[in-house]
Amino acid sequence: MATYNKITPEIAAQLRAVVGERRFFGKDDVDPNYSHDEMPIYGRYMPDAAVDAETTEEVSAIMKICSANKIPVTCRGAGTGLVGGCVPLAGGLVLCTRRMNKILAYDMDNLAVRLQPGVLLKDLAADALTHGLMYPPDPGEKTATVGGNISTNAGGMRAVKYGVTRDYVLALTVVLADGRVIELGKSVCKTSSGYSLLHLMIGSEGTLGIITEMTMKLIPSPICDVSCLVPFRDVESCIKFVPKIKLANLDPQSIEFMDADIVASSAAFTGSPIFPERVKNEDVGASVLVTFVGSGEDELDQKMIRLGRIAKEADALDVLVVATSSNKKSVWAARSGFLTAIEADTKLIDEMDVVVPVDKIPAFLIHIRSLGEENGIRIRNFGHAGDGNLHIYCCSDDLEEDEFKRRVKIIMDKAYAKCAELEGQVSGEHSIGHAKMVYLRESVGEDVFGLMGEIKKVFDPDCILNPGKVCDVSLTGREGRRQPC
């Protein structure tokens, strides 16, 4: 059981001396939003103090103070997480990286960029484009920080072609729990040099160290792109189409899945029915949105023609082209707005972000749907069909919070069990935080979960880094854990 100390006026003074008056916030001045991320349903916990760090040196000095005094430190970026990852369960200090938002240097010879962790994903993407480069990972939440993306190994829509955040991290500067600064990785593409602590750090959700600088790999920006929306009568035939796209060697950049329910929610919400609900006088059950990139229009036309051919064989209702800038804008605005559209007509939501083998998607969705019906909970879902990553949302509608949570617990327990049965993973890209810890434990088993705990102890023996997250069970007995506010 971890025991922590309070931030006394003396400790506060030391912290204030590191960052200065303006970037230190005592208990009464902490932004109340720091008590939660995008999922306040998992509980709100206020820290005792917060600091806005600006440099590696400051973070190091802060960690020295906190480790010497056993003060828990929870690192926070933009607070856009979905699993309570940046929520200070044990109080203590929130270390916010939002002011570490500088893009430091481009290396045009090695196609890399060095930046601070608080740079927002959308800002990196836009800035890279001005250099003719693209940052390939494209998680849905564009206002997340890149540091947060690394900490959760965020994925996104383009993972089908380019992989996930992990694949683009070349090097990290990390401050350890005791304040030491280490460098992991190098700006090279290959390495075969001992245990990869770099890859251990990626996806560790601020439990092993604090990332203060990173070098990310970039690629030349594709010259042109086009998307096709392929509508089907039902979910099964739609999902069966996904491997065929890959097998046809079409190398899509993304394959997004949407069923009739989410399309209807989106149309009602945006008022712009860009995704058709009926095609050729038939109801659309589900569609995939396939994106291709290439070096010229002819190349893309050829890919679309081949896509059209296999779509016909797969009994698709049609193939619709998204080629003009206005249509691209509308389609991606609607696609990016799915979560918002879901949130718009319900009081509360809870979500899961499982990954299952692509061919198991229909089985999983059918199971989820029946769980929703059994328990009187409306379910909405969409996802990255190309990699089996599904975002599933339980909507409370008008249910009271306690009753909603009770029913959702039943659904989640059964759904994660089903996911395990189908050989799936607990989280594709939202990670574990504290909300999904029990399901991680069930999913990986005691041996693996125990090893994770041992590794945590090596890096952070006093357990001051983001306590109660991923594999740290020390707060699960509620001792040491704050009362939610």
Added chain:
Amino acid sequence: MLKILVCVKQIPDVDLVKMDPETGNLIRTGVPTLTNPLDLNALEAAVQVKERLGGRITLITMGPPTAESTLRECLAVGGDEAVLISGRPFGGADTLSTSYAIVKAADMKGKFDLIFCGKESLDGATGQMASQLAERFNASQISCCCGIEEVKDGKIRAARTLETGIELVEATLPCLITVEKDKFCGRLPSLDNYLAAKKAPITVFTENDIDGLDLQKIGVPGSGTIVPKIYPPELPEPGQIIRTGSVRTDVARLMELLAGKAAL
């Protein structure tokens, strides 16, 4: 069979047009173009009428040769043929001379029962073209249309969104219609149509191809208005910017400053 004309326009992406601070001219080179979004709503309305009642849709635009891509985009969505009016003498036209050129060129394709056009273009934004085309086509006119009930016996019944409610109207054909964008959201083209549109023939009319065209009525000579001067907007003196270091204290300071005012 209904003969339907849809008037469209290719415009520069106004968000990306800049003004040369030295010369005061607009920099349009290299600025991406797009089809005026409201014209696509008009096209959608036309396609819906065609799907319901049958008909043939002719697309028409006036502009440089690049405007061809706008016509192809519209062909893919539901046009049957396309006309591009292009040539230097047409350049610099305002709505008075543009409407003249379009109607003269459209006459070459026969008489139309229904004419659709966008409510306004995002670049010029005068909103005058619809009325002026209607006048020159000697057509009745339904603006702000939010629904088309029926077209028969030389008449159209439709609904309009007015400032205070929905008006139902009956008008004689030919009729020119502009639509409410929310009611006629554009559709995505089917792949077959998209590919076919790339190869479709496009009729190009120069000033020499249009019967009875009065060269004094097109381009700059035919325009009623000119723009003798453009200049950057004059900015007033900046207001007082509150900078105290944090949002909390900024807002506190603002509240202090406002305390004396009646407004809050």
Added chain:
Amino acid sequence: MRKSDYQNIWVYIEHDGKSAAPVGLELCCELRKLCGKTGDRLYAVILGRLPGEEIEKVRECGVDGIIQVSGTGYEAFNIDAWTNAFTVLSRKYKPSAIFVGGTIDGRDFAPRFAVRLDTGCTSDAMELDYDPETGDIQFIEPAVGGKIMAVITVPVMRPQIGTIRPGTFQYAPTGRKAEIEYIEEKIDFDPAAIRCRRVGFIPDESDPELDIANADCIVCVGNGLKDSEHLERYRRLAGLLGGKIGCTRPLCDRGILPSKLQIGQSGVMVKPKLYLSFGVSGAVNHTAGVDADLFIAVDKNPDAQIFSYCDYGIVGDMDEVCDELIARLSARKE
């Protein structure tokens, strides 16, 4: 055509048979000033019957004359009779300029009779001036998304025709002239020749939230808004201030708010006591529509043009500032 043959400025008085629409009166007031520069006489043109007390309001705006048109075809607005009346009147009296309120009806028929008269027409000018050298009115307005101001003239043809949005100019009557000419014209238009007629009308259920033209306090949200999920806090702020929500064009284009809430040159003109803008960059075609006693701007871009228009500005995250304002205002109310 000799330009000097064309004299006097006309304003069309739109009405519904009961009262005159404000825009006609606003135009009379503004053009009274312009006539001072041009030396023209100012005439109000009324089609169909308008009660006497409403005509009195027109007189108070300093007109030199009133042209009252009667005859068949004017029972309810229709483009055909209106276009015809203005064509006939204009050919007979040769006015130098005709101004029409930029309502739906005004924008429908004014460009139409401009074509019939073969003359130039402008819309949505924000300012009017006169060039004594050319004798032309200068219609000044933001163009190309507000990036530039354009001066538009009708250099050769007459009359010069302009539609002007409601609320562009102030209704500030200067009082009646000692002598006001009254011209009655009978122009019959065959009702059978009216090509488009009303067969039904369903009035909107009036939603007071959508009527922002006369609101005393407006919280205006611009393209800086992340998504509609983030809109709720601005509604709360507006609620706390007893005000209403408005927006800029991109938010309507994004489908986040209805176009009736769009403030600016091509939307609604507003004149609130207090105006707070959040995430509005400050393009002229928006700010031209705002006439506020007290203007507060919040935007994260310190170079945003909006700060040139505000009385007080805060550079920062719009949501954070809004939340803080809500916190302080609700604390004060408790």
